[in-house]
Amino acid sequence: MLINKIYEIDSCDDIELSIKRESKLEFKLCFDDEKKSEALVFITPGLGGDADDNYREHLAQTIASDLNVAVVSVNYHCIGNRPQTGSTFYLDEIDKLILNAATQAAGIKLPYGVDKIQNYDQINEVFNLINQILNERKRKEILNLDFFLHLHMSLQPTKNEYQNFGIMQAQDLINVALYLKKNAPFDTMGGGIPVIMIGSSHGGYLSHLAAKIAPWLIDGVIDNSSYARHRWKLIGFGKEIDFIEYSEFSSFAFPHINLHCSSKTFWTSNSSSPYFFSPARRMIRNILEPSHLQIQSAYPKPYYVSYHSFYDRRIAPPEDKIELYDIFQKYHFDAKLYMIKEQSQIDGKFIKSLDHGMGMSIKTLIKKELPIMLEKIKNNPKKEYKDKSISYPCEDLLYNFTQKKDKIFLEIKGNK
Incomplete structure (x- = not known):
């Protein structure tokens, strides 16, 4: 059985x-x-x-x-870390910077400042408003029908991971x-x-x-x-470099917005950060x-x-x-x-x-x-x-993996 x-x-x-x-x-x-x-x-x-x-x-x-x-x-x-496996959407500080810059460049006035966006209902409200404005501009032939506004959202994986x-x-x-x-x-x-x-x-x-x-x-x-x-695109911080090129995937959940998405991560391209x-x-x-x-x-x-x-x-x-x-x-x-x-x-x-x-x-x-x-x-x-x-020697670091007490342990040391 x-x-x-x-x-x-x-x-x-x-x-x-x-x-x-x-x-x-x-x-x-x-x-x-x-x-x-x-x-x-x-x-x-x-x-x-x-x-x-x-x-x-x-x-x-x-x-x-x-x-x-x-x-x-x-x-x-x-x-x-995907919507179909339970992740949720949110805007981090970089996402908000992208949203602010993109809407200002497009001449779209938001109902409130990006710093006020705290939850998904507010995200949905703002993105729906942007989508409606773009739809109206296309209807009036102010914008080409193939125009999409590029924005970015982050994914919060399940279990707060x-x-x-x-x-x-x-x-x-x-x-x-x-x-x-x-x-x-x-x-x-x-x-x-x-x-x-x-x-x-x-x-x-x-x-x-x-x-x-x-x-x-x-x-x-x-x-x-x-x-x-x-794979750069799958690690999550590619948006620091180019959020269109290095996002994990794109979505057209809002028909006139090309929404780029990346998972939450602590890794960064900032060489002065301990998370570099x-x-x-x-x-x-x-x-x-x-x-x-x-x-x-x-x-x-x-x-x-x-x-x-x-x-x-x-x-x-x-x-x-x-x-x-x-x-x-x-x-x-x-x-x-x-x-x-x-x-x-x-x-x-x-x-x-x-x-x-x-x-x-x-x-x-x-x-x-x-x-x-x-x-x-x-x-x-x-x-x-x-x-x-x-x-495994890795540039300035030495990664050591050891099996003991029925588990695998990682120790990282400087590699001289």
């Missing part, structure tokens, strides 16, 4: 920004208690549609029913794996049960990052369309970091398989992925990249387009690649690795 369980555990604080975490880490476990679970399989959602709870639950039940695995779904830090981007999220995945190895309600082979990370886009990125942070723990990664380097997103902060978040891949290669090597569209230029550049998997090969990882280039490869079931994500059926990806990976792991199981610690 399929068993579904929900857990809440303590995970990690934000060591980089010295912020104590307020929220518990929630995750779901699905397994068949009449079968022996041969692996812990993490299906890690990205941003948007595949983070939907109903979709994730159905997928987990299908995989746990069809294969001899336990399926884990983690609500990692800041997963609720914020976008740390990558590090805390990957630690969450690792902490859940360590918790289940010790506390799962089924035989975990003395804690030696394999751990396989599967994800699309940001979920695939986090799967690779978890393997970078704890290579002795992660046995395999199955990926669709992840980016190999951190420095080259070192970027470096640790990159999967494609040759010196780091060389360091990782000295540890037990996870298996990797990835699918990627050759035409995915906007979100996950294929050149980065090709270089990453070339370096994997250089350091003798068992890593296979399928670069999808031809219209003939679109079958309408597994691969549906050449856009980012390729409209791929994750269920089909799992059923295609997971049995192969499980067989490889079974035939070549990882030996117990005693040194559960890895350090």
Whole structure:
């Protein structure tokens, strides 16, 4: 019989920004208690549609029913940073500056000063007024019909979280794996049960990052369309530089306003701030970091398989992925990249387009690649690795990740 369980555990604080975490880490476990679970399989959602709870639950039940695995779904830090996953809109100080400058340039008088806008009802009132004025000007042919006023709003993620981007999220995945190895309600082979990370886009990125942070723990990664380097647009502070170019996404909720949106974050481009997103902060978040891949290669090597569209230029550049998997090969990882280039490869079931994500059926990806990976792991199981610690030099900082007391800990020191 399929068993579904929900857990809440303590995970990690934000060591980089010295912020104590307020929220518990929630995750779901699905397994068949009449079968022996041969692996812990993490299906890690990205941003948007595949983070939907109903979709994730159905997928987990299908995989746990069809294969001899336990399926884990983690609500990692800041997963609720889209309207469809529970985030809410607000205006921060930069948003208000943008609103003030844009309306003044357009000759639009607001009913009250931007500093008076404190809640969503007031935001909605002001934006509706702006939209009505623009509509009237278009009707009178004062403005071209294709004119849109560019504005920006911020997203407050659920649980009062914020976008740390990558590090805390990957630690969450690792902490859940360590918790289940010790506390799962089924035989975990003395804690030696394999751990396989599967994800699309940001979920695939986090799967690779978890393997970078704890290579002795992660046995395999199955990926669709992840980016190999951190993505400026997804970190949240790109609006400090250019809110149109570096916002996370745009919306036309108000028909005559092009509304750009970004998640709440404490990272900043201000080099004098303790929250400066420095080259070192970027470096640790990159999967494609040759010196780091060389360091990782000295540890037990996870298996990797990835699918990627050759035409995915906007979100996950294929050149980065090709270089990453070339370096994997250089350091003798068992890593296979399928670069999808031809219209003939679109079958309408597994691969549906050449856009980012390729409209791929994750269920089909799992059923295609997971049995192969499980067989490889079974035939070549990882030996117990005693040194559960890895350090990555990043410019002026040294990031050290250590597994102890069934959790992963981060320590950051100066790199002399």
